[in-house]
Amino acid sequence: MSMGGWEEPWKSAEAALGRAEQLLMAPSTQACEATAVQLEAVEGALRAALSSSTAARPEPGQVQRLRGGLRRVTLLLDNAAAFRLGWARVLAAMVGGYTERGEPKPLQPPASIELEG
Numbered sequence: 001m002s003m004g005g006w007e008e009p010w011k012s013a014e015a016a017l018g019r020a021e022q023l024l025m026a027p028s029t030q031a032c033e034a035t036a037v038q039l040e041a042v043e044g045a046l047r048a049a050l051s052s053s054t055a056a057r058p059e060p061g062q063v064q065r066l067r068g069g070l071r072r073v074t075l076l077l078d079n080a081a082a083f084r085l086g087w088a089r090v091l092a093a094m095v096g097g098y099t100e101r102g103e104p105k106p107l108q109p110p111a112s113i114e115l116e117g
Contacts, residue, residue, distance in 0.1 A: 009049035014065060020038035020042070027080035032077070088107065
Protein backbone atom coordinates (compact mmCIF):
# COMPACT_ATOMS: atom_id res chain seq x y z
CA MET A 1 0.00 0.00 0.00
CA SER A 2 1.41 3.38 -0.92
CA MET A 3 1.38 6.32 1.41
CA GLY A 4 1.41 10.05 0.87
CA GLY A 5 3.17 11.29 -2.28
CA TRP A 6 5.52 8.33 -2.53
CA GLU A 7 3.72 6.97 -5.58
CA GLU A 8 3.97 10.32 -7.34
CA PRO A 9 7.06 9.57 -9.51
CA TRP A 10 5.37 6.46 -10.94
CA LYS A 11 2.20 8.38 -11.72
CA SER A 12 4.22 11.25 -13.21
CA ALA A 13 6.06 8.84 -15.49
CA GLU A 14 2.79 7.25 -16.59
CA ALA A 15 1.18 10.64 -17.26
CA ALA A 16 4.16 11.94 -19.28
CA LEU A 17 4.17 8.74 -21.31
CA GLY A 18 0.47 9.20 -22.03
CA ARG A 19 1.11 12.77 -23.19
CA ALA A 20 3.93 11.56 -25.46
CA GLU A 21 1.62 8.96 -26.98
CA GLN A 22 -1.08 11.56 -27.65
CA LEU A 23 1.41 13.94 -29.26
CA LEU A 24 2.55 11.23 -31.67
CA MET A 25 -0.96 10.58 -32.95
CA ALA A 26 -0.28 13.49 -35.32
CA PRO A 27 3.53 13.28 -35.65
CA SER A 28 4.49 16.74 -36.86
CA THR A 29 8.00 18.02 -36.29
CA GLN A 30 6.74 20.02 -33.32
CA ALA A 31 4.96 16.98 -31.88
CA CYS A 32 8.10 14.86 -32.17
CA GLU A 33 10.13 17.56 -30.41
CA ALA A 34 7.51 17.88 -27.67
CA THR A 35 7.54 14.08 -27.32
CA ALA A 36 11.27 14.22 -26.56
CA VAL A 37 10.48 16.60 -23.68
CA GLN A 38 7.84 14.19 -22.36
CA LEU A 39 10.22 11.22 -22.61
CA GLU A 40 12.82 13.18 -20.66
CA ALA A 41 10.14 13.76 -18.01
CA VAL A 42 9.47 10.00 -17.95
CA GLU A 43 13.18 9.34 -17.46
CA GLY A 44 13.42 11.92 -14.67
CA ALA A 45 10.39 10.52 -12.86
CA LEU A 46 11.64 6.95 -13.09
CA ARG A 47 15.12 7.96 -11.93
CA ALA A 48 13.54 9.77 -8.97
CA ALA A 49 11.43 6.73 -8.12
CA LEU A 50 14.32 4.32 -8.35
CA SER A 51 16.84 6.45 -6.45
CA SER A 52 14.55 7.43 -3.59
CA SER A 53 14.79 5.38 -0.44
CA THR A 54 11.22 6.40 0.46
CA ALA A 55 9.60 5.75 -2.93
CA ALA A 56 6.82 3.21 -2.91
CA ARG A 57 6.79 0.28 -5.23
CA PRO A 58 4.66 0.76 -8.33
CA GLU A 59 1.01 -0.19 -8.04
CA PRO A 60 0.00 -3.58 -9.42
CA GLY A 61 -0.25 -3.31 -13.19
CA GLN A 62 1.62 -0.01 -13.33
CA VAL A 63 4.84 -1.55 -14.65
CA GLN A 64 2.86 -3.32 -17.39
CA ARG A 65 1.13 -0.04 -18.30
CA LEU A 66 4.49 1.72 -18.46
CA ARG A 67 5.94 -1.04 -20.64
CA GLY A 68 2.91 -0.95 -22.91
CA GLY A 69 3.09 2.82 -23.19
CA LEU A 70 6.79 2.70 -24.02
CA ARG A 71 6.10 0.05 -26.64
CA ARG A 72 3.38 2.18 -28.24
CA VAL A 73 5.50 5.34 -28.20
CA THR A 74 8.39 3.41 -29.76
CA LEU A 75 6.14 2.13 -32.54
CA LEU A 76 4.71 5.59 -33.16
CA LEU A 77 8.20 7.13 -33.33
CA ASP A 78 9.37 4.34 -35.68
CA ASN A 79 6.38 4.95 -37.94
CA ALA A 80 6.96 8.71 -37.96
CA ALA A 81 10.61 8.15 -38.89
CA ALA A 82 9.67 5.69 -41.65
CA PHE A 83 7.14 8.15 -43.04
CA ARG A 84 9.70 10.97 -43.15
CA LEU A 85 12.38 8.71 -44.65
CA GLY A 86 9.88 7.65 -47.31
CA TRP A 87 9.26 11.26 -48.25
CA ALA A 88 13.01 11.89 -48.29
CA ARG A 89 13.35 9.07 -50.84
CA VAL A 90 10.59 10.57 -52.98
CA LEU A 91 12.23 13.99 -52.79
CA ALA A 92 15.62 12.48 -53.66
CA ALA A 93 14.12 10.81 -56.72
CA MET A 94 12.44 14.03 -57.80
CA VAL A 95 15.56 16.15 -57.33
CA GLY A 96 18.39 13.78 -58.14
CA GLY A 97 16.87 11.13 -60.35
CA TYR A 98 17.68 7.46 -60.08
CA THR A 99 20.83 5.35 -59.94
CA GLU A 100 21.70 2.72 -62.54
CA ARG A 101 19.99 0.14 -60.32
CA GLY A 102 16.73 2.08 -60.34
CA GLU A 103 16.99 3.41 -56.79
CA PRO A 104 16.59 7.09 -55.93
CA LYS A 105 19.92 8.87 -55.68
CA PRO A 106 20.63 9.93 -52.11
CA LEU A 107 20.18 13.59 -51.33
CA GLN A 108 23.53 15.35 -51.34
CA PRO A 109 24.07 18.26 -48.98
CA PRO A 110 25.44 21.41 -50.58
CA ALA A 111 29.23 21.52 -50.89
CA SER A 112 29.36 24.93 -49.25
CA ILE A 113 27.23 26.91 -46.87
CA GLU A 114 26.76 30.64 -47.05
CA LEU A 115 26.04 32.50 -43.81
CA GLU A 116 24.81 36.04 -43.56
CA GLY A 117 25.05 37.93 -40.32
